[in-house]
Amino acid sequence: MIPPGTKGPRLAALCLLGVLLFNYPVLAVFNVAGTLFGVPILYAYFFLAWAALIALMALVVESRD
Amino acid sequence: MLQGPVIVLTSFAYLGLLFAIAYYADRRADAGRSIIASPYIYSLSLAVYATAWTFYGSVGRAAVNGVGFLPIYIGPTLVIALWWIVMRKILRISKQNRITSLADFIASRYGKSALLGGVVTVIAVIGILPYISLQLKAISNSFTIVLQYPEIIMPAKLGAVPLLQDTALWVALILAAFTIVFGTRHLDAAEHHEGMVAAIAFESLVKLFAFLAVGIWVSFVLYNGFGDIFTRASTDPQLKPLLAPLEGVAGSYSSWVWLTILSMLAIMFLPRQFQVTVIENKDEKHLNKAIWLFPLYMLAINVFVLPIAFGGRLHFPGGNVDADTFVLTLPMVEKQEVLALIVFIGGLSAATGMVIVETIALSTMVCNDLIMPALLRIRALGLTMRPDLSGLLLGIRRGAIVLILLLGYMYFRLAGEAYALVSIGLISFAAVAQFAPCVLGGIFWKGGTRRGALAGLLAGFAVWSYTLLLPALARSGWLPSDLLEHGPFGIELLKPLALFGVAGLDQTTHAMIWSMIANIGAYVGVSLMAAPGAEEHRQASLFVDVFSQPDEAGGARFWRGTASAPDLHDVLARFVGTASADEIFREYARPRGVRWPQEPLEADAALVHYVEMHLAGAIGASSARVMIASVVKEEVLTLDEVREVLDEASQVVVYSRQLEEKSRELEAASAELRAANERLKELDRLKDDFISTVTHELRTPLTSIRAFSEILRDDPKLALAEREKFVGIICKETERLTRLINQVLDLAKLESGTAEWHDTRIDMRELVSEVVTAMSQVFHDKAVRVELRAPDGVPAVYADADRLKQVLLNLLSNAVKFCEAGRGRVEVSVSGEAGRVRIDVRDNGPGISAADQAVIFEKFRQVGDTLTEKPQGTGLGLHICRQIVERHGGTLWVESRVGEGACFSFTLPVAPSQRAAAAARVA
Numbered sequence: 001m002i003p004p005g006t007k008g009p010r011l012a013a014l015c016l017l018g019v020l021l022f023n024y025p026v027l028a029v030f031n032v033a034g035t036l037f038g039v040p041i042l043y044a045y046f047f048l049a050w051a052a053l054i055a056l057m058a059l060v061v062e063s064r065d
Numbered sequence: 066m067l068q069g070p071v072i073v074l075t076s077f078a079y080l081g082l083l084f085a086i087a088y089y090a091d092r093r094a095d096a097g098r099s100i101i102a103s104p105y106i107y108s109l110s111l112a113v114y115a116t117a118w119t120f121y122g123s124v125g126r127a128a129v130n131g132v133g134f135l136p137i138y139i140g141p142t143l144v145i146a147l148w149w150i151v152m153r154k155i156l157r158i159s160k161q162n163r164i165t166s167l168a169d170f171i172a173s174r175y176g177k178s179a180l181l182g183g184v185v186t187v188i189a190v191i192g193i194l195p196y197i198s199l200q201l202k203a204i205s206n207s208f209t210i211v212l213q214y215p216e217i218i219m220p221a222k223l224g225a226v227p228l229l230q231d232t233a234l235w236v237a238l239i240l241a242a243f244t245i246v247f248g249t250r251h252l253d254a255a256e257h258h259e260g261m262v263a264a265i266a267f268e269s270l271v272k273l274f275a276f277l278a279v280g281i282w283v284s285f286v287l288y289n290g291f292g293d294i295f296t297r298a299s300t301d302p303q304l305k306p307l308l309a310p311l312e313g314v315a316g317s318y319s320s321w322v323w324l325t326i327l328s329m330l331a332i333m334f335l336p337r338q339f340q341v342t343v344i345e346n347k348d349e350k351h352l353n354k355a356i357w358l359f360p361l362y363m364l365a366i367n368v369f370v371l372p373i374a375f376g377g378r379l380h381f382p383g384g385n386v387d388a389d390t391f392v393l394t395l396p397m398v399e400k401q402e403v404l405a406l407i408v409f410i411g412g413l414s415a416a417t418g419m420v421i422v423e424t425i426a427l428s429t430m431v432c433n434d435l436i437m438p439a440l441l442r443i444r445a446l447g448l449t450m451r452p453d454l455s456g457l458l459l460g461i462r463r464g465a466i467v468l469i470l471l472l473g474y475m476y477f478r479l480a481g482e483a484y485a486l487v488s489i490g491l492i493s494f495a496a497v498a499q500f501a502p503c504v505l506g507g508i509f510w511k512g513g514t515r516r517g518a519l520a521g522l523l524a525g526f527a528v529w530s531y532t533l534l535l536p537a538l539a540r541s542g543w544l545p546s547d548l549l550e551h552g553p554f555g556i557e558l559l560k561p562l563a564l565f566g567v568a569g570l571d572q573t574t575h576a577m578i579w580s581m582i583a584n585i586g587a588y589v590g591v592s593l594m595a596a597p598g599a600e601e602h603r604q605a606s607l608f609v610d611v612f613s614q615p616d617e618a619g620g621a622r623f624w625r626g627t628a629s630a631p632d633l634h635d636v637l638a639r640f641v642g643t644a645s646a647d648e649i650f651r652e653y654a655r656p657r658g659v660r661w662p663q664e665p666l667e668a669d670a671a672l673v674h675y676v677e678m679h680l681a682g683a684i685g686a687s688s689a690r691v692m693i694a695s696v697v698k699e700e701v702l703t704l705d706e707v708r709e710v711l712d713e714a715s716q717v718v719v720y721s722r723q724l725e726e727k728s729r730e731l732e733a734a735s736a737e738l739r740a741a742n743e744r745l746k747e748l749d750r751l752k753d754d755f756i757s758t759v760t761h762e763l764r765t766p767l768t769s770i771r772a773f774s775e776i777l778r779d780d781p782k783l784a785l786a787e788r789e790k791f792v793g794i795i796c797k798e799t800e801r802l803t804r805l806i807n808q809v810l811d812l813a814k815l816e817s818g819t820a821e822w823h824d825t826r827i828d829m830r831e832l833v834s835e836v837v838t839a840m841s842q843v844f845h846d847k848a849v850r851v852e853l854r855a856p857d858g859v860p861a862v863y864a865d866a867d868r869l870k871q872v873l874l875n876l877l878s879n880a881v882k883f884c885e886a887g888r889g890r891v892e893v894s895v896s897g898e899a900g901r902v903r904i905d906v907r908d909n910g911p912g913i914s915a916a917d918q919a920v921i922f923e924k925f926r927q928v929g930d931t932l933t934e935k936p937q938g939t940g941l942g943l944h945i946c947r948q949i950v951e952r953h954g955g956t957l958w959v960e961s962r963v964g965e966g967a968c969f970s971f972t973l974p975v976a977p978s979q980r981a982a983a984a985a986r987v988a
Binding site: 007008011012014015018019022023024027028035037038039040042043046047050051053054057058061062 | 131132135136139142143144145146147148149150290291292293295296308318321322325353354356357360361364367368371
């Protein structure tokens, strides 16, 4: 069912990682008082984790194999 | 600068620019040099996902509940990672079956059912109306607000306006006209709108630029960076609750999850997303880059949402400015006219992009899957006989565009005011999510049937209408509000916002849970209850097994009947025009070696399927089916026959796999055989060499024995001394011969592995001194000094004592042989080293050159020139020694330099039980 090559499974794994990162309980871990460079931690976490996830996806898609 | 005429002129100039881009792109496409065949343009066109909702609504949502706007963008980021698996399949299916829209896709999957296509179309149109109304609301609101400049007055405060002065109506009409010129200028057989895609990609850049501009201005000009905004917000008692820790996220964690799921489905099944992702896709490979570029775009357009939201609330503390308008009102209140105009254009581009693509996609669906199949079925109209229908098709599409926009406007008038932008959009998201079970089920599960899909869609849609659409109308005062508070006829269990008593969820979550239960339950349940028909079965296998289909003609093998090529040509020409039909036929004939139209084409299953596919590209699968059926005489295949064809095909696949497997095995076997043959040949050659060498070696002593025997026989007068000397030579040569034969036998045994070994524990010191003692007479005769160095504590080895003696004797006699008489010295030493015992035999003879060292261990190789010098040995000794040492798991080697003597060494592994002890000693 999954087409050949390793990109499919890797991307699916990234999807699962994203589901984990942007869900309870991981969100609750970051949903606390405090700031990072003046930005509330939860807000900073969202954008940093999001950017990291996109970077990983780019890495997988653009890899040679 | 923000006067009415300037704004109107700028808006029209912008639309004009869009049109110019589209026109240019269409021209290039006609010339065969597409400008949209790039993964970057493809990714930007996907960004049509970001509408006025994103541009204005996200800030409004963020100002109310912090991160609540985010799941709408994080959901697509997550699901797009699965596109490699899911969307590639949908793309492949759509290309093979020439799918023209989402409705066409679903209808085609479930047996080209016109009914199903119609239902999907109706759901899509009704479901999308709120979304279109959202765009109209955003454009007309932003226009109204800008017109009040320098005052900041919310449109709601201006009171109701008469119909003809309502900007939203004019916006709807202008957009309809624009979309018509844009998307339905001509009929494309493949439903490609290159111009539209180019314009949409441009719009994506404009809205991103505008939003980033206002975001940077708010964050870094109006305030001193992100930290400044959040610090100020934290001192404001009203904003404090929006700064972490939030109470759940987006209201609660459960709504967060459902909003994420909702947006995951929306990004795939919104008609306009399906249009740009699937229908307008030029190359499957473009998907790769889009998988990360599109999420990156969403990230970029969301970075400044929170700063603008907090900045806006700090700036307008009274709450009399709608948060949905912060993007626009912040620059206005600070008298930034240029920026405000840029924002207005950005919002316009976000809204127009959505409206254009959405209405084109919907009008295609309405025309191909709702109206045409119905018209074609009404025999009285005789449409199947009309010579040219392309005009009719365009007319229907244009009408559909106007109608959809007017319906959107009507929804705006009916229900638009009661909700914020995002809430309106979510209603549409929930509607298109109803397509998910039958599409995803359809491409991965062959068991899904037409009835199941129909039941699922209708059930899901009914629940959606009841829990989302009905409350929206009730809140706007068009239905009694009693309905919401007490349920229909006072039945509390049926309250639309708390169905069966499930309360405490937000409206969207509540609707999604119930509609998905109804939808998936009905789809799976009904599918399992009744078997699919023949046509469904065959389409199911074409869709689910798309990656193992041979090619586009995969469907042809299911067709049986009679047809005529001119009829097929006629029916195609009616919809796509004669010129295109001619071209399509020529393309078909060329690879088959037929010079059409001079030579006739055979109207076989392949041609019928080919024409049907092209027709489907213009009018959708179900209409194409009807048209084809009207010109050919078709034998309807029964379900069993379809199954047979499918089974045959899968059998063929299985057989060919087995065949491949077999041939691979054969290849491997023959390679092995070849290698074995090579080895045998090599052995044969070696044997020949060996025999010829051995016979040569045997002949040398025999020759001299014979020569001296003849002398003794023929010359009786020979002196006694001479006689004794000759007999002595004969004896020596005989001995040599015996030795040689013994060694050859020995070697044969060693090499064939039949030699007998009697391994025992041996103390090497004892063995070496025994051999040295036995050889002492030889040393003495040649006056060669021998030294034995054997320290205590050398571990024992496990080996055949006689064989080791043979090795030592050989090495020692060699050493003696090459030592100069009188000055010679031979040194024998025994030592233990890391798990091994080492024996060295060193002499001070002439030494061995490097070239000779390389060969002395080979058979019949001796140092020195064998032609001129009398050989001093058989040439087998060292070879046998090495064989013996290696048999015991050791190594034998030589170190030497010419003129400095030679040192033959060998090592043997220590006997097992002593290895540990020996290792300890060495350490």
